[in-house]
Amino acid sequence: MPTRILPAGADPDAVRSLVTLLSQLPDAEPQPPVTESTQLVDSLARLAAESVDELPEVLVVHERIGPAPALELIREIALRFPAVGVILVTADASPGLFAAAMDSGARGLVALPLTYDELAGRVQAVAQWSTEVRRHLGQGGEAPGGPGGTVVTVSGAKGGVGATLTAVQLALAAQASGRSTALVDLDLQCGDVASYLDIQFRRSVADLAAISDISPRVLADALFRHDTGLALLLAPGEGERGEEVTDRAARQVVRALRSRHEVVVIDCGAQLGAAGAAAIETADTALLVTTPDVIAVRAAKRTVRMWDRLQIRKAEETTVVVNRQSRHTEIQPALVQRITGTALARTSVPANFKELQAVVDAGRVHELDARSTVKQALWALAGELGLVRAAEGAHRGGARGGTRGGVRGGARAVGLRRRKD
Known part of the structure; x- marks a missing residue:
């Protein structure tokens, strides 16, 4: 079965080079690239609303994507769409960035300039991981549809x-x-x-x-x-x-x-x-x-x-x-x-x-x-708060009392950094 790969990045030349390499991978099915973070999240949400199986197995995010910073975007995708494996493409392959990418939920990191062997190996590993996650999600009857509970x-x-x-x-x-x-x-x-x-x-x-x-x-x-x-x-x-x-x-x-x-x-x-x-x-x-x-x-x-x-x-x-x-x-x-x-x-x-x-x-x-x-x-x-099924809840209300906090990066330690004015 082909591996669906969605490239994302704001730099046209970088994305074009990425798509060219992805199209050469065996059993790869590159999707039309997405150029900015809001469009990417909205696209994934639409696919997830139909079925988890409609989501691409692999998402390749170039470090130059906006308006959301790449790591914040990866964190949101990992939280909302846990069956999608995310790879970060970056010029900075330092251990610090690697650790930060893993903390954000990325499944791998590929260094620039891109090479076929490195990209192929990482895509194959992430695709296998995504397939295994979906297999587990399909067992036991506890997994909800869509982007998660x-x-x-x-x-x-x-x-x-x-x-x-x-x-x-x-x-x-x-x-x-x-x-x-x-x-x-x-x-x-x-x-x-x-x-x-x-x-x-x-x-x-x-x-x-x-x-x-x-x-x-x-x-x-x-x-x-x-x-x-x-x-x-x-x-x-x-x-x-x-x-x-x-x-x-x-x-x-x-x-x-x-x-x-x-x-x-x-x-x-x-x-x-x-x-x-x-x-x-x-x-x-x-x-x-x-x-x-x-x-x-x-x-x-x-x-x-x-x-x-x-x-x-x-x-x-x-x-x-x-x-x-x-x-x-x-x-x-x-x-x-x-x-x-x-x-x-x-x-x-x-x-x-x-x-x-x-x-x-x-x-x-x-x-x-x-x-x-x-x-x-x-x-x-x-x-x-919408926590009970509508057919069962005798006391059911409308909209939730709060909204998703999003990803603002504020929880690194007790007494963490303060907002800069």
């Missing part, structure tokens, strides 16, 4: 505002509606997802940190399958192991989960680390949970400003969820929105801890009574 991160403005409970219930709602769902605990030092669901586990997200290419089998070995059907990827039992999960590892984990599940819900906790920052940056929707009190709302405002300074996520791309809301509180959701400058979830979660106390103490929050006003609100929030 929906990723939602849940963060707390501060500790104790209910972020973990929110993440767990959103994931349960999605799974109950018939969507294959993964729940990830990226609160790496203090994660409580396992405690909330009363499970004993052996593998954690830290076990994936050192793996450069997470295959479906490796991912399956690390996941804990809960009685509800949820696939759980848990925080390490030893908090110090959280340091092993870098931003690069987090991106790879999210990418692997997105390719295998329709919904991925990530509990990022209240403390920002490199892994959580990477997840928030690449998520389709980033939720920030707060309670309607002065301390929590001030913390939410600080968090939103920090995310913006670190180029992780803009305020308008963040959705605030107000938990423990009561009509008697002085601070109402509209005021929270004005203070933080974020989007606001239409669904607020009522203050009714008595409903929760028994299941929280027993570590059985998945058994929360369906008549619970808290559960009803959180499952309604899942509908508002």
Whole structure:
């Protein structure tokens, strides 16, 4: 079967030379070249909407492509279209650039000036990898069509505002509606997802940190399958192991989960680390949970400003969820929105801890009574965010509360670089 290869670059002479060499490769089927990044992503999205099988096996990106920088473009393609193998063509073949390209999701690098042997060898290897990925995606019935599943991160403005409970219930709602769902605990030092669901586990997200290419089998070995059907990827039992999960590892984990599940819900906790920052940056929707009190709302405002300074996520791309809301509180959701400058979830979660106390103490929050006003609100929030199937969601809303953060490169380490004025 011919290998479909899509060349992309803004330099006409360079692209012409590339196409000439590609056309000489055995069993190669070069596609008409694409000259800029926006056109490239749109073209891939149209093909993915029909079927993953319509996507080219190999994408060859010349370093001189715009308007998006080549590495940012590669990162977005790797996240949205994980079955496409990307090769970067560059004049800089240094180890530093090679590492950066691999971190961004490229499957290979070819140095300029182009040679037939180097290009042929790299294309063949990447094509084989792409074919194998598609073969795995076609097994097991868990892989969604199109560019991958929906990723939602849940963060707390501060500790104790209910972020973990929110993440767990959103994931349960999605799974109950018939969507294959993964729940990830990226609160790496203090994660409580396992405690909330009363499970004993052996593998954690830290076990994936050192793996450069997470295959479906490796991912399956690390996941804990809960009685509800949820696939759980848990925080390490030893908090110090959280340091092993870098931003690069987090991106790879999210990418692997997105390719295998329709919904991925990530509990990022209240403390920002490199892994959580990477997840928030690449998520389709980033939720920030707060309670309607002065301390929590001030913390939410600080968090939103920090995310913006670190180029992780803009305020308008963040959705605030107000938990423990009561009509008697002085601070109402509209005021929270004005203070933080974020989007606001239409669904607020009522203050009714008595409903929760028994299941929280027993570590059985998945058994929360369906008549619970808290559960009803959180499952309604899942509908508002589009996480449940329309036919199943009794409380379904319209557009998502947030938008894809895109790739802004802001999650290299805790306390990372600040935006340049």
